[in-house]
Amino acid sequence: MNPDPEGVVMARPRDPQRRTELLDAIIGHLTAHGVAGLSLRPLAQALGRSTSVLTHHFATKDDLIAAVLEHLDQRQRDRLQALPGWEEGRSLGAVVRASWDWHLTGDHLPLIRLLHEIEGLAAAGRLTGAYVPTMLGDRAEFVAEALRAHGVPDDVARANATLLNAAYAGLQLDYLTTGDKARVEAALDRLVDLADEWTRRP
Amino acid sequence: MNPDPEGVVMARPRDPQRRTELLDAIIGHLTAHGVAGLSLRPLAQALGRSTSVLTHHFATKDDLIAAVLEHLDQRQRDRLQALPGWEEGRSLGAVVRASWDWHLTGDHLPLIRLLHEIEGLAAAGRLTGAYVPTMLGDRAEFVAEALRAHGVPDDVARANATLLNAAYAGLQLDYLTTGDKARVEAALDRLVDLADEWTRRP
DNA sequence: ATATTAGCGTAACAGTCGTTGCGCTAATAT
DNA sequence: ATATTAGCGCAACGACTGTTACGCTAATAT
Numbered sequence: 473m474n475p476d477p478e479g480v481v482m483a484r485p486r487d488p489q490r491r492t493e494l495l496d497a498i499i500g501h502l503t504a505h506g507v508a509g510l511s512l513r514p515l516a517q518a519l520g521r522s523t524s525v526l527t528h529h530f531a532t533k534d535d536l537i538a539a540v541l542e543h544l545d546q547r548q549r550d551r552l553q554a555l556p557g558w559e560e561g562r563s564l565g566a567v568v569r570a571s572w573d574w575h576l577t578g579d580h581l582p583l584i585r586l587l588h589e590i591e592g593l594a595a596a597g598r599l600t601g602a603y604v605p606t607m608l609g610d611r612a613e614f615v616a617e618a619l620r621a622h623g624v625p626d627d628v629a630r631a632n633a634t635l636l637n638a639a640y641a642g643l644q645l646d647y648l649t650t651g652d653k654a655r656v657e658a659a660l661d662r663l664v665d666l667a668d669e670w671t672r673r674p
Numbered sequence: 675m676n677p678d679p680e681g682v683v684m685a686r687p688r689d690p691q692r693r694t695e696l697l698d699a700i701i702g703h704l705t706a707h708g709v710a711g712l713s714l715r716p717l718a719q720a721l722g723r724s725t726s727v728l729t730h731h732f733a734t735k736d737d738l739i740a741a742v743l744e745h746l747d748q749r750q751r752d753r754l755q756a757l758p759g760w761e762e763g764r765s766l767g768a769v770v771r772a773s774w775d776w777h778l779t780g781d782h783l784p785l786i787r788l789l790h791e792i793e794g795l796a797a798a799g800r801l802t803g804a805y806v807p808t809m810l811g812d813r814a815e816f817v818a819e820a821l822r823a824h825g826v827p828d829d830v831a832r833a834n835a836t837l838l839n840a841a842y843a844g845l846q847l848d849y850l851t852t853g854d855k856a857r858v859e860a861a862l863d864r865l866v867d868l869a870d871e872w873t874r875r876p
Numbered sequence: 877a878t879a880t881t882a883g884c885g886t887a888a889c890a891g892t893c894g895t896t897g898c899g900c901t902a903a904t905a906t
Numbered sequence: 907a908t909a910t911t912a913g914c915g916c917a918a919c920g921a922c923t924g925t926t927a928c929g930c931t932a933a934t935a936t
Contacts, residue, residue, distance in 0.1 A: 483903080483904055483905055483906085483909065483910035483911040483912085484902085484903050484904050484905080484910075484911045484912045484913090485903095485904075485905085485911090485912085486911095486912070486913095487912080487913095490912090490913080506795075506798055506800045508710040508711075508795060508800055509710075509800070511892080511893070511894090512893080512894065512895090513892080513893080513894090521914075521915085522914060522915045522916075523894090523895090523915095524913085524914055524915060524916085525913075525914060525915090527894085527895070527896085528912080528913065528914065529913090532894080532895080533893095533894060533895090585797060585798040585799060586798060588794050588797040588798055589794050589795060589797070589798035589800060590794075591794060591847060591851065592790050592791050592792075592793055592794015592795060592797070592798075592847075593710060593791060593794060594850075594851045595787060595790040595791070595794070595846075595847050595850035595851050596708055596787040596788060596790055596791035596794075596850075597787060597850075598708045598710055598711070598791060604851065604852075605851060606852075608847070608848045608851055608852055609848075609851075609852045609854065612848070612857065627860070630857055630860065631857070631860040631861045631863065631864050632861070632864060634845070634848065634857055634858060634860070634861035635841060635845070635861040635864050635865055637844065637848070638840075638841050638843075638844025638845040638847070638848050638858075638861065639837060639840050639841035639844055640844070641840075641844040641847065642839065642840025642841055642842070642843040642844035642847075643836070643837070643840040644797075645793060645794075645797050645810070645840070645843065645844075646810045646811075646814070646836065646839070646840050648796075648797035648798075648799075649793065649796045649797050649806065649807060649810055650806075650808075650810055650811045652811065655814065655832055655833070655836050656836060656840075658829070658832065658833040658836070659833045659834070659836035659837040659840065661833065662833050662834060662837050663837055666868075685879065685880030685881040685882085685933085685934060685935055685936085686880070686881045686882045686883090686932085686933050686934050686935080687881085687882085687933090687934075687935085688881095688882070689882080689883095692882090692883080713922080713923070713924090714923080714924065714925090715922080715923080715924090723884075723885085724884060724885050724886075725885095725924090725925090726883085726884055726885065726886085726926095727883075727884060727885090729924085729925070729926085730882080730883065730884065731883090734924080734925080735923095735924060735925090
């Protein structure tokens with residue numbers, strides 16, 4: 473039975489690792505081909521498996537997408553906490569710039585592109601199922617915590633953290649679509665300065 | 675013949691208005707159903723016509739989407755210039771806030787959602803054809819012009835305009851996905867203050 | 877007046893879609 | 907030892923996809 477039986481006696485228990493590995497492999501495929509036009513047969517072929525692997529672990533395609541998005545969300549949450557520089561020593565602006573460089577260099581770009589695709593679809597209300605990505609809200613709360621640690625009052629911290637995240641995401645979008653590196657990074661410089669102003673203790 | 679014959683003798687000339695009306699009607703449908711999962715038959719049915727109307731005016735589906743995106747881009751450019759408040763009298767911050775209220779109230783929301791969906795797909799490189807939306811770049815240049823009109827030096831104007839637009843788009847995305855109006859509008863207040871600081875003549 | 881094209885509906889094409897049922901092996905709870 | 911389930915390949919279902927061919931009317935350049 474596919475939808476978790478939850479209390480039924482199972483002769484052979486599920487191996488949760490299989491599902492996790494499968495999800496990671498699926499995400500790998502999505503970073504290259506996107507979610508919008510996802511098709512099960514090509515996906516299965518890319519995984520070197522049959523489509524029944526997919527329909528077995530996830531009842532329906534919508535369920536699969538929901539599971540993938542949730543898994544991706546969790547992964548991003550984990551990476552956020554693992555970001556270097558939070559534990560004092562570096563200014564907030566420095567963290568912003570380091571994050572920018574890390575995101576847009578090397579092979580991280582495809583994942584970033586996928587995340588923007590997902591957020592765009594989510595904002596448009598085009599994602600089936602009940603899933604709503606929490607990345608934006610989470611990131612805002614996370615940065616707000618960092619601001620509070622710098623002595624910024626609670627409500628100001630929330631507002632500035634939201635603004636910082638929005639600007640950061642917006643600049644990424646701008647760069648990804650226009651490719652105008654000089655213009656966007658000049659704006660990033662201003663944002664970094666702003667972030668440092670916010671954390672300059674009086 | 676569908677791809678503009680360009681110089682061939684045509685017994686009956688094309689009526690460009692038909693194409694424009696068709697494009698507007700298509701956009702109307704897209705605001706409700708999105709681009710990602712666009713299908714020609716449901717679209718044609720929504721227009722009360724046959725699919726051959728679509729294949730006649732646009733050779734292929736990808737051509738249709740490209741034409742729609744270009745048309746939408748042009749429409750947004752026109753609206754940008756028609757925005758009230760540019761011709762002095764109102765501060766930049768006031769224009770930003772007026773724009774926010776105008777975008778997110780009433781029946782403008784579906785179009786905004788569509789635009790974010792498109793930008794997300796564009797950033798992800800998932801839009802077929804050679805089309806690249808110029809909305810972001812255009813808006814940046816437009817706001818930069820406004821800043822220059824306030825006496826802001828050229829390079830600073832470009833950087834701040836890019837940052838302002840990015841933050842604005844990011845805040846819209848945040849609100850559309852999380853729905854957290856209080857948090858996002860508190861951040862908008864900060865952005866409005868920033869914009870006014872930039873245009874305060876020394 | 878004639879030839880040609882726009883404009884559009886109808887019908888069919890081959891391909892792809894998500895999903896389901898069947899069959900099999902291997903693992904494990906009882 | 908046995909029953910049951912996970913895990914997965916294979917094959918088929920009907921629905922839907924973009925696209926094409928064909929036919930017809932109305933408009934217009936010549």
